[in-house]
Amino acid sequence: MKKTTLAIGIVAILGIAYVGTAWHTGNIIESNIDNQLAQITNKVNQIQNDFIFTVEKSNYNKGILSTKVHLKVTASQKQSFDETTTPETLFDDDITIHHGPFPIAALAEGTFAPQMAWLEYEMSEQISPQLWKLAGNQPFITGHVGMSYGEYITFKLTNKAIKVTQNEFPIIDGTLELGKGDYTISGYASDSDITTKFKLNKLSFTTPLSFNSEPTSVVINQFVINQKVELNNTTNTANGSFFSHVDSFIYGQQNLGSVTLDFNFDTQGLNKQLFTKQLGMDYPTFDDDIDKKYNIRFSLNKFNWQTPTGNINANLMFDISDIDSEAIDKEDYEKINELKFKLEAPFDVLARLSAQMKYPTANDITSQQITEEKQNIQLMSGFLVHNSPYLTLSNGKTDGFYSDISLTKDSDEVNVNGEKVSKEDFFDNL
Numbered sequence: 001m002k003k004t005t006l007a008i009g010i011v012a013i014l015g016i017a018y019v020g021t022a023w024h025t026g027n028i029i030e031s032n033i034d035n036q037l038a039q040i041t042n043k044v045n046q047i048q049n050d051f052i053f054t055v056e057k058s059n060y061n062k063g064i065l066s067t068k069v070h071l072k073v074t075a076s077q078k079q080s081f082d083e084t085t086t087p088e089t090l091f092d093d094d095i096t097i098h099h100g101p102f103p104i105a106a107l108a109e110g111t112f113a114p115q116m117a118w119l120e121y122e123m124s125e126q127i128s129p130q131l132w133k134l135a136g137n138q139p140f141i142t143g144h145v146g147m148s149y150g151e152y153i154t155f156k157l158t159n160k161a162i163k164v165t166q167n168e169f170p171i172i173d174g175t176l177e178l179g180k181g182d183y184t185i186s187g188y189a190s191d192s193d194i195t196t197k198f199k200l201n202k203l204s205f206t207t208p209l210s211f212n213s214e215p216t217s218v219v220i221n222q223f224v225i226n227q228k229v230e231l232n233n234t235t236n237t238a239n240g241s242f243f244s245h246v247d248s249f250i251y252g253q254q255n256l257g258s259v260t261l262d263f264n265f266d267t268q269g270l271n272k273q274l275f276t277k278q279l280g281m282d283y284p285t286f287d288d289d290i291d292k293k294y295n296i297r298f299s300l301n302k303f304n305w306q307t308p309t310g311n312i313n314a315n316l317m318f319d320i321s322d323i324d325s326e327a328i329d330k331e332d333y334e335k336i337n338e339l340k341f342k343l344e345a346p347f348d349v350l351a352r353l354s355a356q357m358k359y360p361t362a363n364d365i366t367s368q369q370i371t372e373e374k375q376n377i378q379l380m381s382g383f384l385v386h387n388s389p390y391l392t393l394s395n396g397k398t399d400g401f402y403s404d405i406s407l408t409k410d411s412d413e414v415n416v417n418g419e420k421v422s423k424e425d426f427f428d429n430l
Contacts, residue, residue: 033057033069036189051075054087059094067097093127096120106146111154119145130168135160151189158182161201174207174215192231199224209360216360222247239265252360256353257307263300295321310349316341333427339407343391346400347374347381389429392417 037055045053052075059070074087096119098105103118111118122139125132131140143157164176179202187194199222206217222245229240241264249256300316317340323332351374355365358373381401385391395402406415407423414426 033060051077065099065103067099068094069097070094093121093124100149105144109144111146114149115146116149116151117145117147131162134162134164134168147189152186153189154184154186156182156184174205177202177204177206179203192229194229194231196225196227196229198226214361216252217250219248219250220246221250241265251357253363254356254360254365255308256356257305259306260302260304262302263298265296265298294323296323305349307349307353309352310346311344312346312349313344314342333423334409336407337409339405341403341405343401343403344395345402346398347377348398348400350374350377350400390416 034057037057041053041055045051054074056072056074057069058072059068061068071091071093072089073091074089076087098118098120100116100118101114102112103115105120106112106115106118121141121143123131123141124139128140132138134140138160140162141157141159143155145156146154159178159181161180162178164172164178166172166174179200181198181200184197185194200220202219202221203223204217204219206215208214209216224243224245226243227240229238231238242262244259244261246259248258297319298316299318300314303312303314305312317338319337319339320332320335321337322335348370351370352365354373354377355369359365359369362369378399381393384401385393390403390405392402393399402417404415404417407426412423413420414423416426
């Protein structure tokens with residue numbers, strides 16, 4: 001009896017301690033939420049120069065284990081002379097913040113590390129009654145944001161599978177099917193290291209290809225993106241990696257195969273301003289050193305288009321030092337440390353893909369159709385090789401477009417498709 005009483009007492013103490021910790025965490029969240037929202041808003045406004053984002057908080061209701069709050073996010077486009085347009089509302093809904101250290105909602109998602117706060121969101125019916133109905137009378141989008149006590153933030157959104165026609169959205173000229181998907185961003189609040197993961201089971205769009213034709217579908221199955229970017233404000237550089245894969249492209253009745261893309265720009269540094277500019281981002285800089293030099297190292301580790309007939313492959317390594325602009329001039333050629341490029345695109349693979357795209361509704365592609373497309377490609381190949389002298393039409397075994405280039409800084413010659421060419425001639429013919 002005494003052991004039972006002792007056990008009950010221990011459970012009671014632990015329960016009181018947990019509630020006290022959760023209440024204390026709620027107080028920390030309440031005292032810091034305005035500052036955290038301001039920091040996030042400022043960072044988003046700093047990394048791009050097209051919009052001004054604002055976040056408004058209201059109806060803050062703190063409980064023992066969770067807090068409910070209403071957030072409104074707006075964006076207005078920047079105009080000349082710092083004028084802004086009327087703000088557009090991007091988000092206007094209630095959210096729930098579960099207090100740490102072990103929110104039940106986090107445990108249900110498989111997160112067992114202690115969390116200071118766990119924010120949950122479900123798109124309400126009021127936001128979009130049509131999407132609510134299309135998702136089976138449930139939230140079309142659900143999501144969560146978790147923040148550990150070390151301020152590691154994980155943001156995840158998940159969408160339900162839906163099918164949309166012109167009846168629901170007149171702007172769609174056909175039928176759109178969106179499979180289940182999720183999008184995750186994670187990283188430390190104090191750092192610029194960002195990891196992004198995206199997965200979509202299916203994306204399909206069906207529409208007539210011409211006025212009198214039958215509807216034809218374009219389907220992407222199992223679309224995956226994994227990306228990591230490290231932005232360093234001190235050195236003004238960016239490093240990272242990108243991986244993407246599609247299990248299959250279906251065009252009409254034709255399976256066009258799977259595609260993989262894998263590249264990285266490593267820790268030798270890629271100019272952050274040049275990089276973020278290409279992404280529509282604009283990091284401010286106060287560096288007045290116009291003579292500052294940059295190093296760029298880019299590696300296309302793998303491009304692979306796999307089909308039943310064969311593969312199209314390409315890879316590239318490019319490493320250059322001490323450049324001072326995003327445009328590489330002829331004078332910069334001697335600054336190239338390494339350049340490697342390899343391309344393999346057999347005519348048989350290209351011909352079948354061309355025939356499949358030309359006859360998407362056919363039950364099967366005939367050998368005659370493939371032969372016709374191969375002849376067309378071969379006719380064009382002479383023109384392409386004439387304008388691209390570093391392409392060759394055979395690898396010794398199979399006809400196609402091939403290229404194998406290797407250049408290093410310490411050599412005056414370039415290896416081009418098994419032959420040596422002087423650097424001067426090589427760059428003159430680019």
